[in-house]
Amino acid sequence: MDRALVLFIVAIQLVVGSLCNVAGDNSTLESVPDLEKAMYFNAHGYPCVRLLNLSGEIGCSNPGQEKIVAPIFRQVNIDKLVVPSFAVLTPLEELENLLLRVSSDSKLAQKIAGVLVEATGLENRSLGFSPDEKFPQAEFAPYQNLSFEWNPRGSGIMWKRYNFPIFLLSNESTKVLQEMATQNEKNYKAYPSNVAEFDLVMQTTKSENHDSASCLKEQSCLPLGGYSVWSALPPIYAGEPPKSILLVMASMDSGSFFRDISFGADSSLSGLIALLAAVDAISHVSNLNELKKQLIFGVFTGEAWGYLGSKRFLLELDLGADSLKGLNSAMIEQVFEIGSVGKALNQGVTTFFTHSGQDTSSTNEILDALQKASESLGSDNVNIKKADATNPGVPPSSLMSFLRKNSSISGVVLEDFDTSFVNKFYHSHLDNNANINATSIAAAAIIVARALYVIASDAPLNLIVLNSIKVNVSLVDELVGCLLTCDPGLSCGIVNHFISPSSVCPNHYVRVFVDTPSETQRPQFADDTSRFVWNFLADRTSAPKKNSSPCKGECSSPSDVCVGAETESSRCVTSTTRYVPSYSTRLKFEANSWKILPANASDPSGLADPVWTESYWNTIGLKAYKVQSSTYDNFVLLAGISITAATYIATLVGKTYLLKALKHD
């Protein structure tokens, strides 16, 4: 017995010794939390959320109140599957086709538990991706031809309703989930299978509200909105005779299928950056008080969701609200909008197109000024052309709100396209800084700055001053980095000089109006971009001040505002810069809740207003892990019970046997 034992030990040692080269594990699990982290993969994804309007819902949500768990398969293989429900992993190129198939094929729609979109972007950028419609916000157009295709690449998928969650994955999560899908596909029916767990439970689904009216009443949603900003250059002083107003505007919001990743670089943050750079350029001109026209700069938010900013601006102007004190709507003679100006550079030549409303002498004044500005740049090759006469009217822009109100207003919108968008990524998450050219934006800024000087100044035109107006190209580059990228994003120098931002990645989805709309000039919930624009404009349009004291919000003089109140370098400046709340003109905040006002037949654009709201939600998450079949689980339970029972029986038998043996003695 001993010899056998010794041989056994030797044999084992030989075996163990031959295993000298044991492969090392990359990650060792050192605790139970480590094990749990290894078991459950928390995927990083950008969701598409549930939005509601007066007639129904759009967007995505879990169909019930629970998390959805389904095995992951790739989009190319879904037709071979026999499982009752599955999660689809699809490349971006196939997303539109998949969603259009789902809308038409109800059997497929029932089988799809969720959709995961790969992060790899588009292999071929010239294909484009635009989830918006072919004529975005056509219901607000001031003309009849609503089938004109301003956005020929549009698929319209962002305006449809999906009864399952859709997530856009980050780069690392894409790789992990692709591996999981491949593992699943090795054997379609067998376990263990890799599943994705979607948590996109929307409050409106829980409380069964399916339109804005009911969800606002039950307080399971909030209306979309934010804070627009307007500023006067030079500042308006009380008691001064009012001058004729030239309103220059741009928008600071955009849309996307995935609400958390929406840069809107070309449409229309390029216009915003051009406006800010133009303000910066003009502010260096001396004796602005001698201009014969008053320059007013307006930056609206919520334009992608029913022109919330511009319509509310016009409404408040009519109502004579406090936030618009100093502006006389009767004095607004000309309106000039800077639309998408980021893609005008084509083979070394920059060309902008002017789209205008009615042909009036004021409109022609703007167009002439633009030509003069272009000529003054000399050999720097910036062309200004009039848009094609066969266009039905102005493209989708804030100018539409003004024309709807008063079709004879003199309005011009400057764009980088003629008959249809050159932006193939209109209102998508790929409309980022790779989609624009900073040179194009700088060109727009200088053209606008010089044209504004031409319009606003008295005859004869001072060419020396005109030629001295130069745009700060490094400012344009810095603003592109701040507002259109995540690195440096909002942690860049110029933004931190004015505000302390709440996040690094800029997100230009308008979000919900959390506040109660009041006339306060220090709103608590204005988003980072609004606050930055307010501070920047207040700083650049301010009259030069000799001594400025640090402030925390209030300034002693009523015509002063506090710039940089959130930072260390705050100071009081004399400036006319105000916030204007931006929310639907059909909404009113009364008795602690939002009420929808009845439609007024005399206000056709109010009739067309969908009154967008976004559902409340608790947590949004995406996990992926392996599961066993329930048969296996039951088998393990059975094995455990049988081992326990067998041991019990064996112990009893053994005890009886031994006791009997003892009794024999």
Add this chain to the structure above:
Amino acid sequence: MTVAAGVGYALIGLGPALSIFVSVISKKPFLVLTVLSSTMFWLVSLILLSAAWRALLPIKSTAFWPYAVLILTSVVFQEGIRFVFWKLYKKLEEILDLFADRTSKRRLFLTDKLQIALAGGLGHGVAHAVFFCLSLLTPAFGRATYFVERCSHMPFSLISAINSLGFFMIHTSSMVIAFNGYAQKKKSDQIFVPVIHVIASIMTLINLAPGGCVIGIPLLCLSAAGTLLYCWMLCLHKTSLLTPLYSGLPVTVSFEISSRARLKLP
């Protein structure tokens, strides 16, 4: 894996302990106390070991020999204090026998001693299961399962439960064999226990190799079965049913039993 699987794994690992407890131990309060104090004793030993090794963990080497050193030192320590445990038991036995004499109750029988040894072993087995397996079972009640890279044939919880079951069997049986070995001063029993402990522990290193668990787990089950068989043969042997394996022993055994039986007589 869900609750069903979690309960299943818990039963695989600790079910036999529960069965033995209910069928043998729970009938006698003294045995229950023995199990509890044994569990405590062995848990403390494991805690002392982990405290001693704390500074050197985690082992970042890819070779197997640091793990072998870790296992060997731990096994040597545990076998060392097993002897201490035996000494404590001997002291207790003397006190109990003295008490029995004074109150003219019967002294400890052979079966009593075997049961106490079993209770001691049960405590050791339960301590091992609690220390090495119980906390790892918590994720098993969740929805996800986990497969280790180097052993993709079985879920991790199953490997853990089977390992725990194997070592439970080994420890429980070892204590009975060891107590007998120390009492009878039998060299074969005294050597068998540490040797089988070392072999079973070192064999778990096979699991470090990719796919090694296919060999390692059955080998562990084999050694557990072997130890159980040895223990059973020893018990049968002590109740003198089988022909003696060693010369001279049955006389001593039957003399011991008959002397105890004689004392029972008034």
